[in-house]
Amino acid sequence: xxxxQQQNKLGTAVDLSKFARVxxxxxxxxxxxxxxxxxxxxxxxxxxxxxxxxxxATGGNxxxxxxxxxxxxxxxxxxxxxxxxxxQSNHVRQTAAAACKVGMKCHALLERRVPGQPxxxxxxxxxxxxxxxxxxxxxxxxxxxxxxxAEAVVEKLRAEGHRPYFIPGGGSNAIGAxxxxxxxxxxxxxxxxxxxxxDWLVMGTGSTGTQAGLVAGFQSxxxxxxxxxxxxxxxxxxxxxxxxxxxxxxxxVLGHSAIPASKIHVxxxxxxxxxxxxxxxxxxxxxxxxxxxxxxxxxxxSAKGMAGLIGLIRQGFFKPTDNVLFLHTGGSTALFAYxxxxxxxxx
Ligand SMILES: *Cc1c(COP(=O)(O)O)cnc(C)c1O
Numbered sequence: 001x002x003x004x005q006q007q008n009k010l011g012t013a014v015d016l017s018k019f020a021r022v023x024x025x026x027x028x029x030x031x032x033x034x035x036x037x038x039x040x041x042x043x044x045x046x047x048x049x050x051x052x053x054x055x056x057a058t059g060g061n062x063x064x065x066x067x068x069x070x071x072x073x074x075x076x077x078x079x080x081x082x083x084x085x086x087x088q089s090n091h092v093r094q095t096a097a098a099a100c101k102v103g104m105k106c107h108a109l110l111e112r113r114v115p116g117q118p119x120x121x122x123x124x125x126x127x128x129x130x131x132x133x134x135x136x137x138x139x140x141x142x143x144x145x146x147x148x149x150a151e152a153v154v155e156k157l158r159a160e161g162h163r164p165y166f167i168p169g170g171g172s173n174a175i176g177a178x179x180x181x182x183x184x185x186x187x188x189x190x191x192x193x194x195x196x197x198x199d200w201l202v203m204g205t206g207s208t209g210t211q212a213g214l215v216a217g218f219q220s221x222x223x224x225x226x227x228x229x230x231x232x233x234x235x236x237x238x239x240x241x242x243x244x245x246x247x248x249x250x251x252x253v254l255g256h257s258a259i260p261a262s263k264i265h266v267x268x269x270x271x272x273x274x275x276x277x278x279x280x281x282x283x284x285x286x287x288x289x290x291x292x293x294x295x296x297x298x299x300x301x302s303a304k305g306m307a308g309l310i311g312l313i314r315q316g317f318f319k320p321t322d323n324v325l326f327l328h329t330g331g332s333t334a335l336f337a338y339x340x341x342x343x344x345x346x347x
Contacts (some may be wrong), residue, residue: 006192008293010185013221014254019178025063026187031194031244031325033326035287036292041313044322047196049187050297052302052330057097057129060090060330061210063169064179066098072175075100078165082157084109084150086276087117087139088300088334091170091207093126096133106135106183107157107164109150113142114276118340125337126268161199170207177250180213189222196323198225202312203327205229205239205266210291212246215263219247220256230308231268232301233275239266270307276300278338281307283345286335298331299338305329 030053033045054063073081081099085092086189092108099106107269108130109274114121119192130137142334147290157164179311191197205211212231214233218225231239240261248258272279285306286297297303320322 003189005194006189010188010221011088014181014185014217016178016182019068019074021067022071022102024056024067024070024075024101026053027064028190029053031187031190033281034190034326037289037307040292040308042325044313044318047323047325048293049325049327050292050294051183052328052332054330056094056101056246057133058093058292058330058333060094061180061267062091062171063098063184065176065209065213066094068175068178069167069171070098070102070329073104073165076165077163078104079163080105080107080157080165081167082107082150082154082164083167083171084111084146084169085317086111086113087122087128088276088337089333090126090298090301090334092135093129093133095132095167095171096135097196098340099135100133102333104135105162107153108135108136109138109140109153111140111142111144111146111191115142117337117347120339121337124335127337129333163337168207169182170209170245171336172207173203173211174246174249174253177209177216177246179212180210181217181250182253184214184223184273188218188221189223191223198325199322199325200318201325202309203227203229204232204301204308204329206301208234208239208243208246210241210327212250214241215247216250216254216256219263220251220254224322226265228265228267228308228312230305232241232304233271236266236268236270239268240264243296258344267312269311270304272304278303278341279307281311285310286342287345295328296332296335297328298334300334301331302329
């Protein structure tokens with residue numbers, strides 16, 4: 001099938017044009033080989049999809065979701081985006097930048113989710129950029145239902161006369177996931193263009209919208225590329241359940257039928273002690289990818305995803321001839337909040 005035919009086929013199977021959308025993202029993002037990392041690990045064929053280069057305020061995966069979420073906010077005549085995340089949330093930083101780009105205000109609730117961090121953790125990295133974008137911030141202790149906290153703030157803001165639009169943590173609902181349906185179609189087209197067909201896609205999975213959008217996109221377009229989510233927080237069964245639920249609500253929004261949970265792949269072997277806490281494998285992944293590819297990962301998400309890829313290769317999970325695509329979801333801004341940890345790591 002040639003490219004035009006492929007484009008047609010994907011376009012008929014999945015019509016994203018009926019959804020409100022704003023343009024925020026550099027796309028398509030490149031797919032590049034990782035030859036030196038591949039040689040270091042002894043294969044398989046490794047590629048990286050550079051969603052760290054989506055372009056908005058140092059980039060990352062949330063920008064694709066925000067194209068649809070902010071589109072919906074504008075359609076609903078909102079004047080303010082309200083969202084929540086952990087202190088070093090990349091999602092909050094990208095939402096703050098998106099608000100500036102479309103001329104809205106942004107209000108964020110930041111959860112003190114990661115224990116034992118220096119004071120600078122609440123000042124540098126993503127928090128510094130949130131402030132640069134003029135976001136108003138409220139802090140919360142860990143362990144609350146943060147989406148419920150944010151919805152209560154939305155009600156308060158509405159009563160004060162604002163027109164807030166609520167974006168859940170990570171932008172992970174069926175509207176946000178459309179950003180990764182779009183990315184799945186983009187990858188399928190890049191496969192046609194380059195003639196390189198992937199056997200697996202590997203990525204870090206957290207609030208689930210990225211994995212769910214990819215799975216829904218591959219499923220509905222008929223390109224059934226398996227996606228391995230490396231959990232950054234939750235144990236296997238809970239993460240599979242959460243991804244599966246969002247895959248099916250996204251497929252529903254697209255007018256496609258539900259799929260069974262057996263289609264969702266998650267590995268929870270690289271979480272370490274918990275969300276935002278680096279394990280040795282996390283630091284090894286940051287170091288290896290920097291030294292062999294000149295690519296910056298982040299300590300919370302993409303390095304746990306890469307640790308998963310490295311671990312799966314060492315376990316012999318892939319065939320030597322497999323083409324494996326790592327999705328770089330961004331986040332390197334958070335490196336600066338982990339200065340002490342990174343400086344203390346000796347490889
Ligand atoms: C949010 C985030 C993820 C995880 O994506 P989800 O859609 O929340 O699962 C991965 N990497 C980075 C850098 C992120 O900021």
